[in-house]
Each structure stands twice: as structure tokens, then as C-alpha cells.
Amino acid sequence: MTGRTDPATGRRPTPEARPAPLMNNSPGSQTSLRKRNQQRVIEALVSVGASTQAELARRTGLSTATISNIVTLMAKNGLVSLTPTTSSGRRAVSVKLLTSNGTVAAGIGFGRRHLRVVLVYPDFTIAAEENVILEQKYDPRDGFDLAKEVLTRLLEQTGISWEALSGVGVGIPGSIDRRDLMPVIGTVWAEWAFVDVVVELEDRLGVPVVLDNDANLGSVAETIWGLHGGATNLVYLKVGSGVGAGLILNGKPFNGATGVTGEVGHVQVVPDGQACRCGNRGCLEAEASVQAMLDRLSSVTPIQSTEDLVRAVQAGDVAALRVIEDAARLIGRVVGDLASILSPEVIVLGGPLAVLGDTILDPISRSFARHVLPLVRDATDIVASTLDDRGEALGAAALVFHQAAVRVI
Amino acid sequence: MTGRTDPATGRRPTPEARPAPLMNNSPGSQTSLRKRNQQRVIEALVSVGASTQAELARRTGLSTATISNIVTLMAKNGLVSLTPTTSSGRRAVSVKLLTSNGTVAAGIGFGRRHLRVVLVYPDFTIAAEENVILEQKYDPRDGFDLAKEVLTRLLEQTGISWEALSGVGVGIPGSIDRRDLMPVIGTVWAEWAFVDVVVELEDRLGVPVVLDNDANLGSVAETIWGLHGGATNLVYLKVGSGVGAGLILNGKPFNGATGVTGEVGHVQVVPDGQACRCGNRGCLEAEASVQAMLDRLSSVTPIQSTEDLVRAVQAGDVAALRVIEDAARLIGRVVGDLASILSPEVIVLGGPLAVLGDTILDPISRSFARHVLPLVRDATDIVASTLDDRGEALGAAALVFHQAAVRVI
Structure with missing residues (x-):
């Protein structure tokens, strides 16, 4: 994802114009097969962190002998460190990924x-x-x-x-x-x-x-540090100054044709509603972002900031609770539509309102249940992120x- | 996807309870690497049909020597047939997949x-x-x-x-x-x-x-027989007695956690609208399926069947055109929301109305453009299926x- 602007065109090279990753250069050979197995080990280490060789064998489906050969070679090449450890009371080797140019x-x-x-x-x-x-x-x-x-x-x-x-x-x-x-x-x-x-x-x-x-x-952070990292299909719904979703589909971040995916903030929820910066009217983001909630409250209450809003809700302020509930209803409806399309295992609410827990999750879930097929409703968990605003x-x-x-x- | 009902429970075994595919049984060994390469060749043959060895090398990234070894072994095992052919004027071998138990x-x-x-x-x-x-x-x-x-x-x-x-x-x-x-x-x-x-x-x-x-x-048929088979992210939108979408994401059918994906027919488009068989009200399917169009027309016009509707539209019947346009506007809006989430390369309209071509695509596209981010709009083609009602x-x-x-x- 890096690449300098071309001074002639003022654009960076498109992905097509960039050199292909090394892994694709010499496929089919014995070397490339070893590289592909090595890649699986690296992917496992990237996704779960330091692991024993037995854990790596389980996660990659490779034999323990193959894992041993691969990590020995990787250690020789400075790609991993090997540290003695114990696992279930037995001696084991902990394998930890080092990157090529830094730690x-x-x-x-x-x-x-x-x-x-x-x-x-x-x-x-x-x-x-x-x-x-x-x-x-x-x-x-x-x-x-x-x-x-x-x-x-x-x-x-x-x-x-x-x-x-x-x-x-x-x-x-x-x-x-x-x-x-x-x-x-x-x-x-x-x-x-x-x-x-x-x-x-x-x-x-x-x-x-x-x-x-x-x-x-x-969504990437949730798969590593979150409580639902094992989910194959995970939606991270960020409700902050804007509203957007990150998608993990079939275990990987999903980018579609353009990279512009999960744009639930620009689903229309109120016909001819509030103007949205995207040019449309009544988008979820224009109606139910934290900014929209503050706009609605700040003229009639002392609530001016996200922190004020969270404190007011926690103190039981009626106006703040009502604004949260109204927004949650709209959010639940759009998330229901998204679940009707993707049927994810889990939807993780992130952003500054996640700390409100059930106060915001309950009205989201009620609205969600009203708008999604019962089978999908029952198969989808809606939870609050435990990463505070550290996810991104x-x-x-x-x-x-x-x-x-x-x-x- | 096959499996007999368990007489004790009245349920079929879940995928987890079924034997794992053979390909996962002995990973890491030399044999399993060969099998994995063989699988890539089979996948290429499944997705494009009979191919020359050079085409297979290009599609799989494997070397021509590796391809040659694999297809020779596969032919010996009765998995493929090898037929002399010419490609760009040169002699070549056409490789065609045979299945293990039938042709x-x-x-x-x-x-x-x-x-x-x-x-x-x-x-x-x-x-x-x-x-x-x-x-x-x-x-x-x-x-x-x-x-x-x-x-x-x-x-x-x-x-x-x-x-x-x-x-x-x-x-x-x-x-x-x-x-x-x-x-x-x-x-x-x-x-x-x-x-x-x-x-x-x-x-x-x-x-x-x-x-x-x-x-x-x-959606699977479109990737093989359709005009947009090369798309990595393709949505097949079927508007028939019901409304639903099939999703090809990252080049593969997407099933989510339950298999119930692409359910755009159950996105609510009219608050408290027509009752839907799912139990909700005003779902896209209840408002814009062919059945909904017929329900709307049949009491006031002689139009009773899908064929009547298609003929009436093609003859310029004003009531029929209006009903199509109203439905298309709702469909375009929901497809816009879907594109905001998935950013596919192409959306293929299937079902009995696809033969209407621009008469239905134009109002869908106008409504789509009104509801989706301009960048996604410009990157998404909306076309009619060329498979008539043969897709499924x-x-x-x-x-x-x-x-x-x-x-x-």
C-alpha cells in the first residue's frame, strides 16, 4: 500500500503497475512450495503471535516435521526467534516472528x-x-x-x-x-x-x-486483540464522528473492487432527512453518528462533546438516553440489512459509545431483530468492542x- | 452438501460432523503438496473448462513443467482427458476434466x-x-x-x-x-x-x-457462462417470484455463517408496507418482486402472468411500465445499499425481467446512482443476465x- 506520487501525473502507481509480491515470482518449483508453506507459518504467527511448533502444526495443517524444518530455516534466516518454553508441562519451543527490517x-x-x-x-x-x-x-x-x-x-x-x-x-x-x-x-x-x-x-x-x-x-484489531478473534465473518461497526463498518469475510479483510466497502454510514435511513457530506440526504451517518447526536442535543442541553454525552447517558439523563435510543434504532435497522446480506458470526460495536454497553446494544439489538430474518438474527452476536478507541x-x-x-x- | 438424515435426531449431520475432505488429511508431505497443486489445476479446469497446458500454467501460476507432470499423472488416473489441438497456430494439448464417477x-x-x-x-x-x-x-x-x-x-x-x-x-x-x-x-x-x-x-x-x-x-453460472465471468466480486440479483442475491466475493461464492446471504429481498423499503412471508412488513420482496407487480396490476388490467407483464411492457403499456419503474426504483435503492457495503465490479440482473434490458436497468441505475457513493457508482456495472432463466x-x-x-x- 505504499508508493510515491508520479510527478508527471500527480498520481501514485495503481496496484497493477507495482511489482508483484515476491511470493508470486517463481511458482511451481520445489522452492516455491517451501515458500508457500513458510507463508502459512508466517500467516499463523501474524494472526496469533508467538506459538509453539505443535500449535503451528495444528493451525497450518502441516506436519510437525515440516514445521520443524521450516522454523529452523526461518530462524537461520533471521525471520523468527526460537525460545525454549513449556507447554502442558512438556518442553517445547516458542516461535516468534521477527520482521526483516525491524522489531x-x-x-x-x-x-x-x-x-x-x-x-x-x-x-x-x-x-x-x-x-x-x-x-x-x-x-x-x-x-x-x-x-x-x-x-x-x-x-x-x-x-x-x-x-x-x-x-x-x-x-x-x-x-x-x-x-x-x-x-x-x-x-x-x-x-x-x-x-x-x-x-x-x-x-x-x-x-x-x-x-x-x-x-x-x-476489524483487523478485533481479530487479534478482540474477544471474537476466531470469527470467520466479523463486522466491526464504528460509530463515531462518522459511521462505517470494517468487514472480515472468510477470515480476511474484504476490500471489494475499490476498497470502499462497509459504507453503512451512507445507507439512507430517513427519506429527505439531514444533509450528508456525501451529497445525499438522510444517511445513517447524518442521522445517527455521534456528531448527529451532539447536533441534536447541544442546542437544548449543556451536552457539547462525546465525553459529555457518555457521562450524561451514564447519569441517566433522559434527553441523552432518548437520542441514543433513536440513533440505536436506526443503526440496528441498517446493521440488520447488512446481516441479511452477509450473515456474519459477530458484529462488534466500536467507537466512543461502546463503553455504554447494553444501554446502546439493547436498542440496537431490538431494532436489528425486527429487520433481519429470524435465522440470521439467532446466528449473529452483537457485542461491544473491548478495545475502547484503540482499535484503529x-x-x-x-x-x-x-x-x-x-x-x- | 449431501448427507442423510440421522434417524435418531431427524437432522442431517452438520458440516463439522462430516468427514473432512481428503485434501486436508495428510498435509505437509510431498504428496500433499502435489495434491495441492493438482487441486489448483482442477479448480482452473472447473472454472474455465478445457484448457491447454500453457493456459493452465498462466491461470495457476505453476510452471509448465509442473503442469505437464500433474496432467500426465491425472490422465493416468482417469481424472482428465488429453487431446491434441492447436493454439495460436502451434501444437498443444487440450486438458479436459473428467469426474471420478461420471462424465x-x-x-x-x-x-x-x-x-x-x-x-x-x-x-x-x-x-x-x-x-x-x-x-x-x-x-x-x-x-x-x-x-x-x-x-x-x-x-x-x-x-x-x-x-x-x-x-x-x-x-x-x-x-x-x-x-x-x-x-x-x-x-x-x-x-x-x-x-x-x-x-x-x-x-x-x-x-x-x-x-x-x-x-x-x-451467481455461479454467471462466472462460467455469463459475460462478466472474470469479475472478482459479482452480485447476481434475481428478481422473480421473490428477490434475492447471490454473492461471488474474492472470486468465490460467499455463504457467511449460515448460508443465508444476499437476502436483499428482506430489506425493508416501505415502513409498514405490504406484509412479507418473512413476517416483516414492506420488504423489497413484498414490494418489488414480480409477484408484487402482478398483484398490483392484475386487479385493474388483464395482466395475470409474468409473460403477460413482459409482453405488456414491451408493447409500451403505461400501467405496466409504471409498475416496473416503481419496482426498479426500490430495487436500485437496495442494490445501492448493497454496493455501499460490498463495492462489487458488476451487478447482474437475472430472472424473467432481465429480457426487458434498459427498460428496467435504466430506472434501477438512476435510483442506484442516487443512493450510493459516486466513487462506488462509477466502479460498478449494472447489466442484464444473458442466461435468461437458465442461471440456476x-x-x-x-x-x-x-x-x-x-x-x-
């Missing part, structure tokens, strides 16, 4: 009013993190400068060198067109339109930057290792 | 008022087909008896023996719960509820039966070869 990845999540930076080791333990509150409608370029400051501070605190940083993943609150890696107008706040995030950040940080949408990254930064860091796993083989 | 597959598509049987060779050429008009609300068991009659007749006509029949694929107009292979109540017409299609047909035909939903099978029977036959490909390796 830590950073994730940066840009929100409407905050910025979070995390440092993550290849086994997905978190080395450090910091959250910074920002002024609403901050200039993204100021955000990039600040992100560099925070990242520098975290590296210093943890004693990790810039050289040990294998890459930086970034999430922004809007869709990314996978074909040119630019934010999609109408899905991002105006100040993010036309901002070439990858180039801006690679210039400042000097390391490879990978970019994705906040909800997509949230964590997912962004995980994305670096996913990309690295493709590069190293 | 032809049958597909049966049950509609609301018709039944179609096709016989298909492993290279996806069609040996024979027959369409039979049925009385509305026919007893499915009568349909099964009739399907056996038609299939017997087609086999006789083509001189193909029952022994040469590797299996029968079946499509019914309703969702299938993948966990027990039963029709889902609320998505099928009442007479199909609680009908164990697999057992009923296996008893009558004495060959393995595989079962899927009509729209899912239509053809897809059902293709499904037999897909299943066979899994069995033979």
Missing part, C-alpha cells in the same frame, strides 16, 4: 478530535501507546507533525531505535480508494480531502507507511506486520 | 411456475436441456417426480447412461441453512417449508444431490463439478 511496528489512528499512537511487537504485545486530544477540525498536516512528536517520544521512552521500526500503519476516519490510495471525497471530513497521507507521513517519518480506513483497521491504531500496527509478512518471503 | 452433471432449477433440467459436460458445454411450465403452488414432491421424468428423457435423448451421471445439483427459490441443508422458513414459498430436498431427490434419483439457493447458483439450473450443474473436484483429490 516493532507503529500504528497511528487519527480521529476527529484525537490522535493515538501505539508501538507493537511482532507477537502483538503492546510496547507503548499515547492518546492526544486535538482541537476539532485540526489541520491534518498539524496532526502528522504531532504524530511524529508522539512517535519519537514513545520510541525514546521504550528505548527502541528508529532503525528498529519496520513501518507505520495509519488509519484515517474516511474511506481510502485502493486504486490510488487517496481519501474518498464525501466520506472524509473536508479538511482531509485531497491529503496524500502516505506521502506526507513517509516524508516526515522516513519509514514505509501503510494506510487504511479506521473501521477496516478496527492497533489495527494499523498489525497491518504493518501483515505487509511485512508478504515482503519477507 | 456429465445434471442441474435442476425449481421456479415458482417452472422447472428446468440441464445436462452439462465437464468442459461446461451443455448436452441437453428442457424447461417445463408448472402450475403455481405445485407440490414440491410432484416437482421432484417430474424432474426425474425430464432427466430420464434428457439422458435417453443424448444416449448418456445413468451410470455416467456424476451427480445432480438442485436450486430452489429460497435460502438454504448450510448447517442442516434445510430450506429456511420465511424465505421459501410455504409449500417448500420443511421439505428435505436432498433426501427426497436422492431417494428418487439414486445419485448424490447437492442443493443451493437459486440466486447463489445464478446451469449453476446447479456446475456445483456438482465443484463438489466433484473436492472429492477426487
